[in-house]
Amino acid sequence: MGNTDKFEMIAANYDTPERIEIARVSSEAIRGCLVDTAGKNAIDFGCGTGLVGMSLLNEFHSVLFLDTSPNMIAQIKQKIADFKLQNADTLCFDFEKEDLTELRADYIFMAQVLLHIPDVEFVLKRLFNVLNEGGHLLIVDFDKNDKVASDIVHNGFDQAELADRLAAVGYRGIQSKTFYHGRNIFMGQDASMFVLDCQK
Template identity: 70%
Template sequence: MGNTDKFEMIADIYDTSERIQIAKLSSDAIREYLADAKDKSAIDFGCGTGLVGMNLLKDFKSMLFLDTSQNMVNQIKQKISVSDIQNASTLCFDLEKESLSELHADYIFMVQVLLHISEVDMILSRLYEILNENGHLLIVDFDKNEKIVSDIVHNGFEQTELAGIMSKIGYRNIQSKTFHTGSKIFMGQDAAMFILDSQK
């Protein structure tokens, strides 16, 4: 379900005004959950062109932009180079296909990524392994929306269901809330977005 092929094709036209606005809302929501992050490492998981991570660069000591699409990663590399950013790095990798045991971070955030992942439990488990002790996984995604019918993405998530899956894996201190409702923001449908914070 990763939809990498699709993202490879749209990488150079991805940064629309709508996506930039959603990224700003998402990064502001994430920032509310950060504590003493200035000396912490972060991973923007499924980063796309880095719209969210770029907004949060100054909040962390270092950030890794990770995506399965090489073209998306190339877009980030260009942004990092043009702005001469010193605390960021990139990695093209598919965590759905294999785990990455040598990678570790204090914070991982994923914005509108989980809906593209078929094996949600597996990815959440692999991200759990990457987190440092007491590290945080922050998920921003769509609330479940019965109007969305698709064979390439999930139609959003029930926050309590997702929290249940995560607590079985070992995540604790899970809290979530809906923070934004927008017109036609999810496959042409009105939709609500939630943020979920969890800790290892």
């Protein structure tokens, strides 16, 4: 996944008050989209230190924390051990380089992850294949922001354009809304975030 080297370096100090707050509001947005998840399995895709997935653990039968950064995964493993969590597991894996044909999930959620992925369609297709029939992909990310200029991340996403890209892959029932506005939260710029729900 994009920018793995950067995340390797900051993993140990990633859980700042600002990131914890963004993860909290992201988790609540995702929780608002969940339906009948008690017996379901989920993947926290591009999970970082697991700030979002950890707060959603009680909503699912199990959560797999997946990231390309070994240092991020090490942080989650420590949290799983510290809290003696029984329904959490980890996987260090890069969907942009390999395919996991045996991996399946009822829900996949990704918070502030898509903006780091150079080939958006490719990864959306891979995730489509992982979802069980009727499964949900939930995306939390930044609305398109012309004030952000970067060589390493997308400057957010236009919700309608992203919906079209998802529909082209085969996702259906696509719904999205802006749910949060914050100061200096995206590359030092004021920005808004959306949550998008779609189904296989």
